[in-house]
Amino acid sequence: MNYKNFPMVPRVIFGRGSFNQLSEILAPKRLNSHSPFIYLIDDVFKNNAWLTSRIYLAYDDRIIFISAKEEPKTSQVDELVEDIILSSKERPSGIIGIGGGTLLDLAKAVSIMITNEGEAKDYQGWDLVKNPAIYHVGIPTISGTGAEVSRTTVLTGPTRKLGINSDYTPFDQVFLDPELTKGVPNNQWFYTGMDCFIHCVESLNGTYLNAFSQSYGNMAYELCKDIFLDNNLTEEDTQDKLMMASWHGGMSIAYSQVGVAHAMSYGLAYVLGVKHGIGNCIVFDHLEEFYPEGVKLFKIMKTTHNITLPQGLCAGLSDKELDLMVNIALGLEPLWENAIGKHWKKTITKEKLKALYKKM
Amino acid sequence: MNYKNFPMVPRVIFGRGSFNQLSEILAPKRLNSHSPFIYLIDDVFKNNAWLTSRIYLAYDDRIIFISAKEEPKTSQVDELVEDIILSSKERPSGIIGIGGGTLLDLAKAVSIMITNEGEAKDYQGWDLVKNPAIYHVGIPTISGTGAEVSRTTVLTGPTRKLGINSDYTPFDQVFLDPELTKGVPNNQWFYTGMDCFIHCVESLNGTYLNAFSQSYGNMAYELCKDIFLDNNLTEEDTQDKLMMASWHGGMSIAYSQVGVAHAMSYGLAYVLGVKHGIGNCIVFDHLEEFYPEGVKLFKIMKTTHNITLPQGLCAGLSDKELDLMVNIALGLEPLWENAIGKHWKKTITKEKLKALYKKM
Numbered sequence: 001m002n003y004k005n006f007p008m009v010p011r012v013i014f015g016r017g018s019f020n021q022l023s024e025i026l027a028p029k030r031l032n033s034h035s036p037f038i039y040l041i042d043d044v045f046k047n048n049a050w051l052t053s054r055i056y057l058a059y060d061d062r063i064i065f066i067s068a069k070e071e072p073k074t075s076q077v078d079e080l081v082e083d084i085i086l087s088s089k090e091r092p093s094g095i096i097g098i099g100g101g102t103l104l105d106l107a108k109a110v111s112i113m114i115t116n117e118g119e120a121k122d123y124q125g126w127d128l129v130k131n132p133a134i135y136h137v138g139i140p141t142i143s144g145t146g147a148e149v150s151r152t153t154v155l156t157g158p159t160r161k162l163g164i165n166s167d168y169t170p171f172d173q174v175f176l177d178p179e180l181t182k183g184v185p186n187n188q189w190f191y192t193g194m195d196c197f198i199h200c201v202e203s204l205n206g207t208y209l210n211a212f213s214q215s216y217g218n219m220a221y222e223l224c225k226d227i228f229l230d231n232n233l234t235e236e237d238t239q240d241k242l243m244m245a246s247w248h249g250g251m252s253i254a255y256s257q258v259g260v261a262h263a264m265s266y267g268l269a270y271v272l273g274v275k276h277g278i279g280n281c282i283v284f285d286h287l288e289e290f291y292p293e294g295v296k297l298f299k300i301m302k303t304t305h306n307i308t309l310p311q312g313l314c315a316g317l318s319d320k321e322l323d324l325m326v327n328i329a330l331g332l333e334p335l336w337e338n339a340i341g342k343h344w345k346k347t348i349t350k351e352k353l354k355a356l357y358k359k360m
Numbered sequence: 361m362n363y364k365n366f367p368m369v370p371r372v373i374f375g376r377g378s379f380n381q382l383s384e385i386l387a388p389k390r391l392n393s394h395s396p397f398i399y400l401i402d403d404v405f406k407n408n409a410w411l412t413s414r415i416y417l418a419y420d421d422r423i424i425f426i427s428a429k430e431e432p433k434t435s436q437v438d439e440l441v442e443d444i445i446l447s448s449k450e451r452p453s454g455i456i457g458i459g460g461g462t463l464l465d466l467a468k469a470v471s472i473m474i475t476n477e478g479e480a481k482d483y484q485g486w487d488l489v490k491n492p493a494i495y496h497v498g499i500p501t502i503s504g505t506g507a508e509v510s511r512t513t514v515l516t517g518p519t520r521k522l523g524i525n526s527d528y529t530p531f532d533q534v535f536l537d538p539e540l541t542k543g544v545p546n547n548q549w550f551y552t553g554m555d556c557f558i559h560c561v562e563s564l565n566g567t568y569l570n571a572f573s574q575s576y577g578n579m580a581y582e583l584c585k586d587i588f589l590d591n592n593l594t595e596e597d598t599q600d601k602l603m604m605a606s607w608h609g610g611m612s613i614a615y616s617q618v619g620v621a622h623a624m625s626y627g628l629a630y631v632l633g634v635k636h637g638i639g640n641c642i643v644f645d646h647l648e649e650f651y652p653e654g655v656k657l658f659k660i661m662k663t664t665h666n667i668t669l670p671q672g673l674c675a676g677l678s679d680k681e682l683d684l685m686v687n688i689a690l691g692l693e694p695l696w697e698n699a700i701g702k703h704w705k706k707t708i709t710k711e712k713l714k715a716l717y718k719k720m
Contacts, residue, residue: 002381005371011368013366014363021362176572211603215583240571244575
């Protein structure tokens, strides 16, 4: 038996307002005056002085605002890397991602591709990255994805949606400042929070589960119940606890794996461009067969927070599109093996998945 | 408000038998054939081929067996460092600590003192270490202390028992192999496990508590209740879960602080040489006033596991010895501030502590 030697984020700062310490923490990491810090920031923060005024740009430091409306793409990473290399006198001192899962994943992927040849798509998979990434920092402004703690950066490439999973992927530094998550629209807050809840359900019900993953998964699961079911926390408490739930949920899947919801949601994302959080919710809503208890709680949470999920997304799809969706989902073998067990191919057939997709 | 930028152990491997991967994980860390790996191992493992046969000594690698009967001392660290420097052709490639809190703390302290001038006692305190330690690895063989994850190494010096708290203290690599904890005698298992339970109580009831510490503390607290109260787990499950409880309990106090039990137990250790685990238990048994719920549970756990604590330890002490004990305890100001609040000096007097000690 060969166990994974799991890389953890080596530095984390937690606290409301800890974002104020950004420049102080970055300063010793500046290589020289020709090596800029590059900030990749969700463009919802453009003109938001409350956030941007706390970023001190020196020398050739740059902010690049990026829309998170679409899932991050390998081609987008390649373009960003080219732009950054062409516009910097020397290799940057670091990449700082500020935003949700999309921005965090872009920051991770860009920091890897600055030191590794070829295109981002070449590294989709497990342990294909050869050289250490440059210093990279993750600052979540919405909670749930676990991207702040994971060893993957999930990208849509020309032939598939798949993560760059490597020991060089995790951030060197994370800021957990729950204050940064204020003002997230209710729907998005719910969808992203459910990403965390679903991580826990998939990890805790998976065949890969061990005591390490279980302890993190239980903790995040309980926090999600406090937040989304009991619903009697203050706004600040909700922000604080959801940020921790995301962190622990991410740790839980790190040493285990996700499952059916993620596999099928990847298919939905690839063919229809459905974003990860809402995609997971749309899929999970139909997975009673695999996760009866989790889906029951999910439906209560949905009602509690007045969430109406889109229906009939796959109704108008051609057979070819449905086949592609099914193939993308089935290609994620470790997820199915975790969810169902070694002999998953006996029960998880193309027909079964197609029928499930047709309900969505 | 200035938040701590907390250093986490950057690599962790979890699993029963993960210790088998030791040589594979160490190999790339060898600097050259003149730079040995030095293994500090609890001498209960001397002649234990089940453990030692899995350690591959190459070149000038050495095993140093050390008794954990006494608390680790600053003078002991200085002697070890001198011995290692004199007997190695070049600076060692790494220090590997295998054992309980004593061995783990010795490994951390030795790895620091190899690169920092002077004596270990000079660094007792907070953030006094100037140079990064050499590569160091922690492999717990008993669970509860949290030493595997903390940023301190607690040593008894000429004038006090106090940790070397620094960003360079945490291990670079930890092995969590619950199988290594088999065969620990029942008493020691209980005392060390209670160190974890007490960490949680002190953290969760402290004024320094935040959502980060709380989530780790709750998780470890629940695990301790599963293990020591409900008592219906298999032996393997108990080992796995207690190892995770220790880890999470250590994380909980990392961003918070311990409290009354630890402060008073340090006094007991300094004057009477009482070991940390049992010392905490002896003290905690008398702390209903501070931790009513925790102490109530502790007493039930004690009964469940047929533990009889020593009584009357302080009965024969002179006033001078009691004063010293009280002064050691009161000197740990952050612990009291966490436990009682900013104005702790109003209620925590020398007389009060002396009266408490006299009960023990």
